[in-house]
Amino acid sequence: MLLTAMLLRSQRAIVRCFEEAGATRQEAARRPEDLGLAPGMAWQQLVGQGVLRCPGEGRYFLDLERWAWLGRQRRRHAWVVAAAVVLLAVLLFWLRAAAA
Template sequence: MVITAILMRRQRALVRVFEGVGATSAAQARSAEELGVAPGMAWHHLVGHAVLRCPGEGRYFLDEANWQRLRRRRRVIALAAIAGLLVLLALILLLTVRRG
């Protein structure tokens, strides 16, 4: 869980770098060196989700629509996990009350 939080924080930082330089289209794509970042796990994860896209020559740009889709998907998963935990806690409480 901690690793996931760190990965997500690094991804958000990468996205801010791309936004900060305006690299949000193929015409504005930049290399990692130009951005002053080292591609790591967060970078490759964003590439795998097509959030960072490569039009060629080792240059990348931020696909803002895919970033928003990934963020929405993560929110839905988090809310589903919380809802599942609440249901589980309610069942435990119900069983505890019935036994007592």
């Protein structure tokens, strides 16, 4: 859980750097070094998920639509997990009450 939180924080920081640099279009792509970034696990996840796109020459730009989509997917998954936990708690309560 802590690792996930750290990765999300790192991803948000990377995205913020690209937004502040205006690197949100292919023509404005920048090298990570130009933004003071060192590619790591969070970077690789963003590239793998299509949030950071590489038009070539080691330059990247932020795909804002894909970043928004990823945020919606994460929220949807969080709701599903929360609903499953609530459902399991209700089921456990019901089973205990039925056994008594």
